Every structure is written in structure tokens, then in C-alpha cells.
Amino acid sequence: MPVQIYKEVAVCFIFKFSLSRPNRPPRVALFKRSGEVRTYRHLYAPISGSIDPKDDTPLDTAWRELREETRLDAHSLRYFRQGKPYTFTDESIGRRWAIHPFGFMLRPNGPGDLAITLNWEHEGYAWFDIDEIQQDANFPGVPRLLESLRRVWFPIDIGYNAGDILSNGLKTLQDDHVSGARQLATKAVDIYGDLLSKLDGSDPKIFFRQACIAAWHLWKNGRESMGAPILNAMIECLTIVQNHIAGCNQVDTNILFALMFAIPGSAKSRNEYNTSALSRHVLRLLCGDSPTRPRTRLLTLSSSSTISAALTRVIETSTTSLDIRILESRPLFEGASLASKLAAVSPFAAASKPSITVYPDAGVALACKDIDFVLLGADIIDKQGNVSNKTGSLPAVLSAKYMCPSCKIIVVAEKDKIMPFEPPGHEENDPRELSSAWGEHITLQSNVTLKNIYFEWAPNNLIDGYITEDGRIASHDIARLAEQVEGKATEMFDYI
Secondary structure: OOOOEEEEEEEEEEEEOOOOOOOOOOEEEEEEEOOOOOOOOOOEEOEEEEOOOOOOOHHHHHHHHHHHHHOOOOOOEEEEEEOOOEEEEEOOOOEEEEEEEEEEEEOOOOOHHHHOOOOOOEEEEEEEEHHHOOOOOOOOEOOOHHHHHHHHOOHHHHOHHHHHHHHHHHHHHHHOOOOOHHHHHHHHHHHHHHHHOOOOOOOHHHHHHHHHHHHHHHHHHOOHHHOHHHHHHHHHHHHHHHHHHOOOOOOOHHHHHHHHHHHHHHHHHHHHHHHHHHHHHHHHHHHOOOOOOOEEEEEEEOOOHHHHHHHHHHHHHOOOEEEEEEEOOOOOOHHHHHHHHHHHHHHHOOOOOOEEEEEOHHHHHHHOOOOOEEEEOOOEEEOOOOEEEEOOHHHHHHHHHHHOOOOEEEEEOOHHHEEOOOOOOOOEOOOHHHHOOOOOOOOOOOOOOOOOEOEEEEOHHHOOEEEEOOEEEOHHHHHHHHHHHHHHHHHHHOOO
8 A cells, every 4th residue: 555645634615605694504605726736636626735834733734725826814704613523534535634624704893804915826716606616526525524514614514404503502602701610501502402402303313413412513513612611511402312212213393392301301300409519518518527617818810600600609618707808810800790799798698897908910819818729720631630710710720820929829610611622723803891990091013913812821730629509529640531432522513
């Protein structure tokens, strides 16, 4: 057998949606490869290029290739979604390809395709309706073109009825900058339940494959930076689906009704148990073995629903006096929202009302004076125990270690936050969320870049403990749990 060269590439589909007919499927641009490229000359293909070791992620490769080959950038394009990577071998040219598919869409108010300027790698391009693209000898496309496209444009696989529900659901998750990770997972479960009835129930194997495709996209294309609990929720949903359709000849109305109750019911029970158990463990942490511990000083930030519920329980049931310090958590001031919630509970305190103080993010060092604990939520805990959480978490940890070396840094999170796979890159959001607080008298020139990054990592060597619904766990427990999740996810998503 001839030697095969392994190539890992990012492929980029550019979609154009109709402004006058928004419900119409988009058209997709394909680029005719020139006679100067090494492979697949004069065939239609998406923009593509080899992943460079210097690129942080395959998505960075995609953006670089778009700039190089079309001159399009973030002013003309918006990132749309990713598809599940796959591999295939083309023995005719001695290549084994690893494909990372991505989708981008022309910005509706941008210059459109007038901004496309081709380099030497292409001799032209054309817009196609999606159903025009076929993987046969009659269509002059590169190998596996349709396979790459369907991984980004999922209605090809799950149909347009389910696809519309999934597309709208993904937008709901992407636009939600208020809910925490656990709340987003609950929304993802609701979306998932809605679309199941639109899948093809004539064959349980097809139904389950479509269910796996939808689950994968909710995890990867909703809010991947908060995707760990969504992944775990989708694994639970797929397990329920698998159990309900086992041994049946078709997925009929009775099975669908059973799924409609089983899926949200399981999620609700899990959330209620986790909230109660975590609150109980945090109560023990803050009050010790005795609920009459005189005083506990703590710092937190953002508005983790897990920490909010736990502190509410401590206020309502313990006689320990609490000094709660909260960073305001720009740009959306979730910390101030948390302070408001806890203040509303204060009149019902079991003992004296807690002291609740909101500090500006820049005042974190002062907020750390004489504290006993820093309580961090988590959006992702990787398999080494590093924690991704609201930006401001790392400065809080570092300030606490400097200002009060005896204090303990404790992560409070459900086991569902554990993510076994490579975490996503930084999530950048609308910079106007930052600048809106400045007032109209401050404007930035076009040569100034404003970064609005929501999440950052706190390394495991700065964390003193992790509290989950099972109580205190260690780093080896996290590695074991991550391995379990990885095995389940691999089993489910191998179907697609």
C-alpha cells in the first residue's frame, strides 16, 4: 500500500441568507480550485487550508484561510456554527484527511459577496442552493463535499422541521448572556424535547442517529464555553431515548409521549437533588460542624445559581454571621444581581442579617482582606481540575492568596461541569456591553480594539478544594469522572 500523507484541514462554508425571505434555506458559496493547487484542480470546494501548529484552534485556521483566500474577515462574516470533525482516505492521491468543518454567514448589513477577492488558489466561485450539491459524478465537487456540508447544515440529516427548532434553539442559547451554565443546560433539554417529535420515527436506528446529531449541535453550537453541563444533559437525554426505543420497530406516538415526560422529569429531579445536596455541603463548609460558628467572611463573584442557592440556605438556616463580599462582575453586573437576591432573603435570616458588600472588580484586593473563603462557581472543570469561570475569577484567586494566605479557594459546582474534551477558545462578546457603561462622552477611535471576554481559567494549583453534590472531591476523582463522561460521549456521538 502506498504511503499516505496525513493532513488536518479546516473547511469553511459561507452561507448567504435571504433578507426578503428569511425562512428560505440559505445559498452556499463554493470556490473553483485553480490549476495551480496540488490537489482537486478545477473542482468546487469550500475554502480550506491545513491547520498550522501556530493556530490556537481549528477555528483560528478557518478565519486565517478566509482572510488569505477571499479577503473576508469579521467585518464581512459572522461565525455560524461548527460540524463534527471526521476523517477519510483518498487513495488516488495518497492522502488521509482529517476534516474540521465550519460555517460562516455573510453579515446582512455588510458588503456581502462584493468583498470577496480571490487569490491564486481559486479561479472563480458560485452560489448554490443546498439541494443542488450532490456527491456524484455529475457534480464537479471535491471528494466528501456533501459529507462536510451536512455536518454544518444539519437539516440535510434531521429534516427541516426538526432543523428549524434546533436552529432557533441554538440562537436562544447563544443570545442568552444572563443564565448560568446549569440554567442553559435546562433550556437545552427543553429544546431537545421539542424537536424529538419532528425526527424520523419510521426506523429506530435513523431516529437515534438524528437524536445524536441534534444533541451534538446543542452541546457544541449553543454556548460551548458553558457546554459541559449541556454535554452531560445530552448524554442523559440520549440514554433515556436509547432505553425507550430499545427493541421497538418504530418510534410511535406512545414512545414520543413517554419521552416528553421522561426527559424533562429526569432533568428536574437531578437539578433539585443537586441544589439540595450542594447547599448542604456548602453549609457545612461555611459553618463547620456547628451551625453556631460565630462569623464567616467570604468573597464570590458573578451570579452562579449554585452558589446563590447555597448561600440562601446558609442565611435561612444557620446562626453563623456572614460577611459576604461580591465583585460587581462587569459588563453585565451579575454580582450586583446576586447581592440583590441575597439581600431579599436577609429579612428571613435565622440569626443576624448578613453583611453584603458589592465591590468593583478593580477593588478585588481590598475585598479580600481577612476573608476565610473564596467561593467560585464553574462553567467548565477540565480533567486536570482547572476551572473556567467568569472573567475576574483569576484576579480574585491571586488577590486572595496575596492578601490573606490562610483563606481557602473553593470551587462549588455540580459534577456535570466536568468536561473531558479539549475546552473551547476564548468566547468574545459584543464590546458595546463594556462601552455602554462609559457614557456618551467617551468614544474610541477605530484603531482601538475593545475586548469583551466572558471567561478565564483558574489553574488547579491555586484551588484548595472542590465541592460537588457528592461533597468534597479530589483531583483524581475529577479525572475519573471525566473519563466516564468521555466514554459515554464517544459511544453516543460515534453514531454521527
